Amino acid sequence: MSAHAAAPPTVSYVLTDEQRQLQEMVRDLFAQRAAPDRVREVMLAETPGYDDALWQELANYGLLGLTIPEAHGGSGASFAELAIVLEEAGRRLAPVPLLSSAVLGTEAVLGGATEAQAAALLPGVAAGTTRLALAHLDLGGDLLAAPGVVASRDGATWHLDGTAAYVIDGASATHLVVAARAGDDLELFVVPGDAPGVSRTPVEVLDLTRPLATVEFAGVEVAEEDRLAGGPAMAALHRALTAGVVAIAVEQVGGTAHTLEACTAYARDRIQFGRAIGSFQAVKHRLAELLVELESARSAAIHAARVLAAGEREELAIAAPLAKSYCSEVYERSAADGIQLFGGIGFTWEHDQHLYLKRAKSTKLLLGDPKHHRALLGELLAL
Amino acid sequence: MGVDERGLIVERIEALFASHPPADTDERSFWGAQFDHGLAWVQFPEGLGGSGVSPRWQAVVDQRINDAGGSTRNRINNVLGIGMGAGTIIAHGTDEHRARFLRPMFTMEEIWCQLFSEPGAGSDLAALSTSAVREDDHWIVNGQKVWTTLGHLAKWGLLVTRTDPDQPKHAGMTYFIVDMEADGVDVRPLYQITGEAEFNEVYFTDVVIGDELRVGEVGQGWGVAMTTLMNERVAIGGTVQPRESGAIGEAVQVWRERHGEDGDPVARDQLLQLWAAAEAMRLTTVRAKEAATSGTPGPEGSTAKLQWAELNKRITSFTVDLLGPEGLTYPGGYSFTRPDGSADVDGAPHKRFLRARANSIEGGTSEIMKNILGERVLGLPGEPRVDKDVPWREVPRS
Numbered sequence: 001m002s003a004h005a006a007a008p009p010t011v012s013y014v015l016t017d018e019q020r021q022l023q024e025m026v027r028d029l030f031a032q033r034a035a036p037d038r039v040r041e042v043m044l045a046e047t048p049g050y051d052d053a054l055w056q057e058l059a060n061y062g063l064l065g066l067t068i069p070e071a072h073g074g075s076g077a078s079f080a081e082l083a084i085v086l087e088e089a090g091r092r093l094a095p096v097p098l099l100s101s102a103v104l105g106t107e108a109v110l111g112g113a114t115e116a117q118a119a120a121l122l123p124g125v126a127a128g129t130t131r132l133a134l135a136h137l138d139l140g141g142d143l144l145a146a147p148g149v150v151a152s153r154d155g156a157t158w159h160l161d162g163t164a165a166y167v168i169d170g171a172s173a174t175h176l177v178v179a180a181r182a183g184d185d186l187e188l189f190v191v192p193g194d195a196p197g198v199s200r201t202p203v204e205v206l207d208l209t210r211p212l213a214t215v216e217f218a219g220v221e222v223a224e225e226d227r228l229a230g231g232p233a234m235a236a237l238h239r240a241l242t243a244g245v246v247a248i249a250v251e252q253v254g255g256t257a258h259t260l261e262a263c264t265a266y267a268r269d270r271i272q273f274g275r276a277i278g279s280f281q282a283v284k285h286r287l288a289e290l291l292v293e294l295e296s297a298r299s300a301a302i303h304a305a306r307v308l309a310a311g312e313r314e315e316l317a318i319a320a321p322l323a324k325s326y327c328s329e330v331y332e333r334s335a336a337d338g339i340q341l342f343g344g345i346g347f348t349w350e351h352d353q354h355l356y357l358k359r360a361k362s363t364k365l366l367l368g369d370p371k372h373h374r375a376l377l378g379e380l381l382a383l
Numbered sequence: 384m385g386v387d388e389r390g391l392i393v394e395r396i397e398a399l400f401a402s403h404p405p406a407d408t409d410e411r412s413f414w415g416a417q418f419d420h421g422l423a424w425v426q427f428p429e430g431l432g433g434s435g436v437s438p439r440w441q442a443v444v445d446q447r448i449n450d451a452g453g454s455t456r457n458r459i460n461n462v463l464g465i466g467m468g469a470g471t472i473i474a475h476g477t478d479e480h481r482a483r484f485l486r487p488m489f490t491m492e493e494i495w496c497q498l499f500s501e502p503g504a505g506s507d508l509a510a511l512s513t514s515a516v517r518e519d520d521h522w523i524v525n526g527q528k529v530w531t532t533l534g535h536l537a538k539w540g541l542l543v544t545r546t547d548p549d550q551p552k553h554a555g556m557t558y559f560i561v562d563m564e565a566d567g568v569d570v571r572p573l574y575q576i577t578g579e580a581e582f583n584e585v586y587f588t589d590v591v592i593g594d595e596l597r598v599g600e601v602g603q604g605w606g607v608a609m610t611t612l613m614n615e616r617v618a619i620g621g622t623v624q625p626r627e628s629g630a631i632g633e634a635v636q637v638w639r640e641r642h643g644e645d646g647d648p649v650a651r652d653q654l655l656q657l658w659a660a661a662e663a664m665r666l667t668t669v670r671a672k673e674a675a676t677s678g679t680p681g682p683e684g685s686t687a688k689l690q691w692a693e694l695n696k697r698i699t700s701f702t703v704d705l706l707g708p709e710g711l712t713y714p715g716g717y718s719f720t721r722p723d724g725s726a727d728v729d730g731a732p733h734k735r736f737l738r739a740r741a742n743s744i745e746g747g748t749s750e751i752m753k754n755i756l757g758e759r760v761l762g763l764p765g766e767p768r769v770d771k772d773v774p775w776r777e778v779p780r781s
Contacts (some may be wrong), residue, residue: 008626013670264761278763281754287761288753292686299666299683300659326659374655381627383638383654 009315011306013299019084022128026063026088033057034094039209041094044356049172049202049211051095056128058085064102065126067110070236075121079243083250083305090254093115093209093355097131098214099247100169105132107243108177112188112228112236121175123191133173133193134240135164135294149217151180151187156224158189159184160197160217168366171200177228178217179237188236195220207362209355241367242320246308248363249301249323252331255356255363256294259338262353266342283341290334297330321373328364335360365378388436389443395420396447405453412488414457417448423489424465427473431481432489439676446484457491462488463533464488464495468541470614471558475599475607480560496537496563498528498585499608503780506751508543509552509605510770510780513587515544515559522546522559522597524567524590530745534570534583535721537563542592543608546601546777555775556604560596567591577730577737578717623668630698630739631661633732637705650705657698664690682760689752692742699739702732 015023033054042051058064066082068074082102087269089098102125109121109132124130138148149162160180170176178189191198197220203212228236263285267278277283304323307315335357339346346353364370377383403416416421418432425440427433434440445455458465465488472480487493506510513526524544534540540561547555563570567590572580599607627635638646638654664687671684703710714731730738743749757763770778 012673014673024511126580132719209709220445260761264763266761275767278757278761278766279766281750281766284757284761285750285753288689291682291760292690294659296663296667296690299670300663302670303666322659322662325655361528370514371652374652376658377653378655378661381635381655381658383635383651383658 030092034092043208044148059128071218073126078309088253090251091258097169101119101132103247104134108240111239114230135167136179139165147201149180151182158222160220164215188233207358245324249327252327293330321376325357325370325373331360405451467614473613493538498542528585531583552775558598558604558607634702699736
């Protein structure tokens with residue numbers, strides 16, 4: 001048995017009363033404000049690619065600063081609370097840039113910024129007026145960390161050149177956190193989305209509920225004070241991506257839970273051969289299998305979220321790839337099974353199940369596919 | 384909760400340990416004293432091995448006994464009595480049953496077995512056909528039971544019979560305690576695909592059972608049997624294993640010994656898929672245990688059996704694949720013996736591969752478990768029941 005496998009730390013999985021209240025509040029909020037019609041309206045609109053009214057409402061409830069310290073305008077809660085919001089957002093495919101701004105961007109800043117930089121940036125993030133997007137990939141897109149942007153220094157000014165691909169919410173973000181190669185080093189810069197020399201092109205995406213952009217940098221000037229200088233950029237990027245991986249797993253659990261609920265309700269109501277189709281074992285057994293997988297996916301995701309919240313870094317190194325690989329496959333299988341269980345209606349544009357299949361497929365590939373994360377696990381476990 | 388249950392239990396543990404130091408007392412005497420101190424089944428009434436407190440204190444008692452060098456192996460080695468029969472006798476037995484059977488059951492002076500399944504009644508247990516016919520103050524039993532764990536060692540059996548074939552299947556059954564040493568009881572080993580006989584077949588030929596050994600009313604046997612099976616679920620559920628233990632631990636060990644860093648990348652990915660699934664399942668048992676003690680239990684507690692059975696089959700099969708040509712062998716050969724413990728927890732990968740086939744059959748087939756999850760957790764409608772209101776005698780049988 002490897003050292004990593006020996007003794008996982010003890011974290012609690014039960015929701016506190018406050019967390020349960022948060023869950024109920026957020027579930028109600030998304031049920032009202034991210035109903036399917038609204039999700040479709042936002043996803044088919046030309047701009048801005050997210051629901052600004054809902055975003056402001058999340059900010060008013062203090063939900064955009066859950067992991068931001070109170071000194072910087074946040075609520076100083078933890079990733080455990082953020083995970084509750086992400087699961088509910090995943091359940092509804094809520095069209096808000098939580099993953100890009102509240103997770104990836106915020107974590108990169110928390111990990112990489114000086115106190116002064118954090119104090120300048122994070123209050124706006126918590127208030128919803130600043131929306132961050134992380135630009136860290138090249139066009140080759142191994143979807144993990146291969147910056148396609150090069151930074152060169154000229155005195156107190158940096159110049160950024162190159163292309164960042166697959167930037168989540170990259171077109172609508174107010175600020176881009178850009179990972180760039182500077183010689184042998186990696187640096188992170190905070191660049192306004194409308195800075196001269198930045199051009200942002202929306203990508204024709206599989207999952208319309210989560211916009212991506214290609215961002216080109218042509219001699220973009222960035223002041224040295226906008227280079228995140230609070231710590232090693234590579235560590236900050238790693239922190240952001242690990243949190244992103246866990247956030248996606250939690251979101252996938254929400255989507256899987258929705259799929260199971262929707263399919264179960266349909267199987268109770270839909271009559272064929274004079275019986276509810278859920279009374280046929282061919283259908284019932286699929287749903288039972290889905291329930292089993294959902295519960296395990298939930299365990300993997302909540303474990304990762306709780307060890308992240310507890311700062312158990314060694315265990316997080318196992319828990320994050322475990323959750324991402326397992327939950328990705330469960331979500332895709334459940335979303336695809338969902339199409340089958342709904343039958344013909346499930347294949348129509350009008351029905352919502354395809355939105356979940358597309359979200360499942362895109363989140364499976366984002367930030368490392370299951371095989372990639374299993375390889376990480378294998379290294380850690382010395383297998 | 385009563386006044387101070389913890390205080391009461393701790394006081395009794397200390398009194399028991401003072402008079403019978405766990406490490407220095409022979410097992411049988413200790414278990415007897417444990418019973419007399421009300422610590423055998425803490426939730427049972429005073430005088431019957433219990434202290435009338437919440438059953439959750441039992442874990443505290445057993446932990447203290449183990450920590451003090453005592454033994455709780457009676458709960459495993461006489462599981463069908465202590466884990467299942469005792470609760471049934473408390474719920475449905477007579478005062479005479481409780482006084483006669485509980486103490487020697489707990490001390491393992493008398494081993495118990497369960498006589499429910501039949502060749503014609505597996506998943507459909509209520510179709511069973513072993514008959515009991517009343518004559519004056521006793522009953523005459525004929526028929527065959529199967530998959531009887533510990534049948535060859537048992538003094539007493541928990542028996543469900545058909546007493547009224549003209550009633551619909553659930554209504555015509557009666558429950559008995561049967562003396563396994565009585566005339567006409569024939570216990571035969573049942574050899575499994577592993578070549579071992581963990582189980583027995585039990586044949587009844589004109590076996591006489593006194594009416595005083597009937598448990599519950601005539602015709603109410605199904606309800607009594609359900610009590611027994613509910614206790615089975617409690618006895619089986621709720622265990623949390625360490626990470627990378629059990630079948631996946633063995634797969635990892637074989638991988639390291641025979642493949643390791645130079646191993647085939649496809650096989651490594653398969654191993655890691657299984658590792659991830661096993662760990663996600665393990666975390667579900669951790670979550671279920673926490674929810675059961677301090678939260679609101681949800682579906683996480685009901686999925687374990689199905690998932691464990693199916694995953695165990697996949698992992699043990701994969702492990703034999705890792706053996707390559709050695710997977711063609713069967714170390715030690717097919718012995719045709721009775722194993723001491725369960726083949727589930729020892730033996731070569733080859734035997735574990737074969738033994739795991741039963742995981743999705745015993746204790747509720749995976750198909751039945753899926754029906755239960757679908758109907759009781761998800762609320763889906765049941766299959767139409769063609770035999771529901773038909774006299775048992777008229778229902779087709781294979």
